[in-house]
Amino acid sequence: MQNKKKLSLYIPQPEQRPGDIPDFSKIVIPPPGNVPRPDSAVAAHDIRDIAFKLIRVLDNDGKAVGPWNPRLDPETLKRGLRLMMLTRAYDDRMYRAQRQGKTSFYMKCTGEEAVSIAPALALDPGDMCFPSYRQQGLLLTRGYPMVDMMCQVYSNVRDPLKGRQLPIMYSSKAHGFFTISGNLGTQFSQAVGWAMASAYKGDDRIAATWIGEGTTAEGDFHQGLNFASVYRAPVILNVVNNQWAISSFQGIAGGEQATFAARGIGYGVPGLRVDGNDFLAVFAVTQWAAERARNNLGATLIEHYTYRAEGHSTSDDPSRYRPMDEAKNWPLGDPIVRLKTHLIAIGAWSEAEHEKQQKDVIEDVRAANKEAESYGTLGTNPPSVKTMFEDVYKEMPWHLRRQRQELGV
């Protein structure tokens, strides 16, 4: 071959950077209701295209349209709305607590409330969740006490995790909420193992897991998908594509070339892509995937297309890498506003009720926080230091006993 071209290295870059005007016009938002809903027993290879579409139910007027409409009763919808509002209020309070020096770190899920709360309502209570750090909504939905969450965040004497974990790394077996790892992605493949165990035992509980779109780049994503495919594990594999992984836009994770839902195709796992800010749509796809899993038809990969409305964490300042008001321009809106609009549209809700509820959830959070703070915040009233040496093993081995003695506790 003569006169070969010079190669050049391509580096993906986001459309806008600080100083630019947010512009999402390149994102094609299909109208709601236009994606057919196959039977949940469909063969994966018959629905490959769905991975490139966007399942939406709520239209701009707040009407629920199309085959994916889960036809939920207003009570469930109102419950969802309240939980999303509660979660957001909780996040706001804890964020402030960190700014006040009451803890070291916090992470919000603002704008992404639907991707944990709708699934939590669609799943059965016995189903096991393997979340990332941005699914606090699961815990609140499943009735985990907010005070306990706060005590964890404050690493105080009532912290159920005895001060051992970074704030927000909750754990509650009783609520089917797997202990959060600081190491990204590890839960994804573990969830598949849990689901395999459930299948092995002839149990009827399924598993669900959540991973950020950035984290799909980890090997665990591939391990999880592959094991789920090979053993047809009863598991729902959620990818939360909130467009950002700290400062890296989703193109750095491979999002420029294909959708994340499409990753399922090569494994023969159905890939659904859903408007993650559409509570009804998220509920519907979860239901579909759960039905499939319960019928021993294996895993579903769901890409939740959403937007991380705030910084990555309290350690982050998103204005350093993206336009200031990008979140406000996100074309799929806000999940709370959209569900509220829907409830009002169907006559089950009003602005007044909404305003009252907003006050209520803030009051709930305030009360919980008051109690939690009464048990201490980071550095004041911690758990007993002795406990530092416990739970490394079931029984404490001699060397840890001696180390505890050395510390004199």
Add this chain to the structure above:
Amino acid sequence: MQNKKKLSLYIPQPEQRPGDIPDFSKIVIPPPGNVPRPDSAVAAHDIRDIAFKLIRVLDNDGKAVGPWNPRLDPETLKRGLRLMMLTRAYDDRMYRAQRQGKTSFYMKCTGEEAVSIAPALALDPGDMCFPSYRQQGLLLTRGYPMVDMMCQVYSNVRDPLKGRQLPIMYSSKAHGFFTISGNLGTQFSQAVGWAMASAYKGDDRIAATWIGEGTTAEGDFHQGLNFASVYRAPVILNVVNNQWAISSFQGIAGGEQATFAARGIGYGVPGLRVDGNDFLAVFAVTQWAAERARNNLGATLIEHYTYRAEGHSTSDDPSRYRPMDEAKNWPLGDPIVRLKTHLIAIGAWSEAEHEKQQKDVIEDVRAANKEAESYGTLGTNPPSVKTMFEDVYKEMPWHLRRQRQELGV
């Protein structure tokens, strides 16, 4: 949800086991020539379907048909034929050498000769190969001395790798052949890094890598695909689906649910699926992928559908886990026989020439082996023990100098 079903765990199993009659009737073999050949600059998303087809050129009568026919001149074809025959003869001789106790280990590529030799002819000499352990054909095609290969296998004083590597783990930078790793899959993602480097430097050399279908389960497969997708790296990603990974059939690697070529779809990387025993087809797809890479359009994933005709290695006995004569029934035949038939069909070859060439390659191997053995076989005439401490680092640090002294060499 009431009355939920009991889940059950699915474990893939091959169609036949020892004692069964080999039966490949479930494998659908499409006729040659029926897959369109898009321009190599096509958008990946426009050719998703190709990943589920099978690109074939040679028909049962040895005619080359269809758009993927690379229209090679007879000289190139004859060169390919000779190299495949030479590789097979080499494998046979080395296998015997192991059985004779002259070395510890050997691995053949019988039945898979085309998947390394056709690409080696389609690539440019400067292109860099990151093979697995079953692409000895690359070295022979690129003119690496067979005697050196044998000396490596014998770990003798002339072993270019100084007795350090297990037999067959060759390395030759001069021949664009990356040092083979015993750890499966690691080369796949490294190849992408090499290709990125070439692009970064404005070089015109591309990379190619080979991985077994079993090994696609490693995280490195995902890392390689993902980095290749994100940075549009000029690399050809070959998956050699020879149906077996030691004793595990390809269903254990995920092959029951989708093709391995389809793994590309989720990354926006074109996935081609080719009859790996069809020398012309393998040449053609490599050419296509190389052209694409050279035009800065990024990576291609190629699944070579072939069959591991013999045991995994000299340590393996395939009759323990698959029917005895399964290889003979492989519906896509043998790459050597098929290319021979083609050459005869086009009047460029004859049975007599073939027989003579068969004798010639055996004689070439015999002569090379005679020379190699004259330098020693495993345990007789090894390299100097001193060298054991060299090349751990560029400069030998004090602790290795002292250890060498301690050994007294």
Add this chain to the structure above:
Amino acid sequence: MATMNMIQAINSAMAVMLERDPNVLVFGEDVGYFGGVFRATEGLQKKFGITRCFDTPIGEGGIIAAAIGMGAYGLRPVVEIQFADYIYPGYDQIVSEAARLRYRSAGDFWCPITVRTPYGGGIFGGQTHSQSPEALFTHVAGIKTVIPSTPYDAKGLLISAIEDEDPVIFLEPKRIYNGPFDGHHERPVSPWAQHPASEVPEGYYTVPLGKAAIAREGSDLTVLAYGTMVHVALAAAADAGVDAEVIDLRTMLPLDIDAIVKSVEKTGRCVIVHEATRTSGFGAELTALVQEYCFYHLEAPIERVAGWDTPYPHAFEWQYFPGPGRVADAMRRAMGK
């Protein structure tokens, strides 16, 4: 009682546990129908069914992650990593996850998994079928590390490992699967059948984790060893004519410090032997502990005999392997001879 080699004993341990406990299951690359490349799982799939002993994709990270998820569910998975050299793709799941579940969840979750994997050299496996990575696990709080040296111990320790509530890395010295190789590679290896520890009960029994065994009593010096090296140390003691007390550690972590201290206090001299590369090997920790606990009893520097700080080279198997010659030299040095 039956006569078993180490592979048979390991197979028997899994069979016993599969029989006793429906929560035990066994999986890994090629372990199902085929029975594993070293035949450790031979017959288990046939006997217990395909969901209790099965093949996995070649993804050590996935294997261990799946085991962790199953462990969190309540099962006791026993996984095989085909060679210890291939455990690294699963290292993150072991170190960051299995080891920490219990701690980070304050006892809410844990995973009682057992990771079996053949390790060590001496079979001409070259640099990627010969490694001894035990020190990469002993540094990690939350996991236990076990290495047997006889069929009897292998079965008893493996059953203990499977029943243990913590994750256990169970390293199998593949060089002694078939016989108690003592490092004299120039001599024929006797089969296990001639060794008393090949008498293995067919049913259930345990050898406790965390307890060393005295492989040979002696008064001249203490040898700390495990796996294949126990047999090498015994041979070296005979060769050197030293009345060595050879301690077979059996569990690296938690370590039987009392047995070590008692012996070194008695002998005043200590030789530590392992096959892993020397620098930052487990011998370093043993040396540190012995000098910390027995400083005033030590009459000579503690000697370490270990693999060189190089990869394990195919052609120089016996120059790399810390054989009886090198161990005997160290014993003589420790004795001031």
Add this chain to the structure above:
Amino acid sequence: MATMNMIQAINSAMAVMLERDPNVLVFGEDVGYFGGVFRATEGLQKKFGITRCFDTPIGEGGIIAAAIGMGAYGLRPVVEIQFADYIYPGYDQIVSEAARLRYRSAGDFWCPITVRTPYGGGIFGGQTHSQSPEALFTHVAGIKTVIPSTPYDAKGLLISAIEDEDPVIFLEPKRIYNGPFDGHHERPVSPWAQHPASEVPEGYYTVPLGKAAIAREGSDLTVLAYGTMVHVALAAAADAGVDAEVIDLRTMLPLDIDAIVKSVEKTGRCVIVHEATRTSGFGAELTALVQEYCFYHLEAPIERVAGWDTPYPHAFEWQYFPGPGRVADAMRRAMGK
């Protein structure tokens, strides 16, 4: 000369090398436009262009594999792993590949890569932002492990690492990025500007790998430390009123054994300090070496002060951290007080 904190010095090292050598490139998670979560690569993309300093997918295995492939091509990639706690998904590529290319190819291939990663605790990062994994690298033949303790050394060592022909793991003690924290967490930390080693040349210079520095001369006992612990040891010596000779190892491997032996032969006493968990930590190897090389000079057991054998707990940061109190106690014990 400029005054730099450690982050600025590290940034400057990369800038100097990007300027000097077109084969140097820098990548990792968030290191491009954003400049890294600790700002170590701030401004580099802007100054040198997007192909020379760029973001990567969150796949440490892929990052290191890509670096290895680039290294084999002939580049000198410098990669950042966001926290040392997240290096494990890339551990296989480091241990099985980067460390072995040269050896297994008999010098035909190698990869001169530098893996930078912040390590250590003291920032309330909890168990997955506080680890000190150096011993997991010192056990692996074929890689070098470096830890600076001052801005001057950080820049000079990092340039040496980038220029080195072998793979280097460059661990950055994140607790002292901004100032020489001495473990007295109850006191305000002085900024680097008040420390002489914050005087850093703006251009090119090197500090050689494999050479320790004497952070403080003394005659009572020898302290072996690195990273943050150098400053803790200095504070502890002052607190304990001990005339300690504090050796800043700077490179763990290859180690400056001569500096160690010389000092311990002089003082006869030795305290080893690190933040990593104690068992099988690098302190074990140091203890072993000191007792092997200086046995007859030792007047007291070598003391190890280290992190406890638990994960690093969020709330007990200062009970876990081996601070000046614990180090001073060990000094007193070593002095027989």
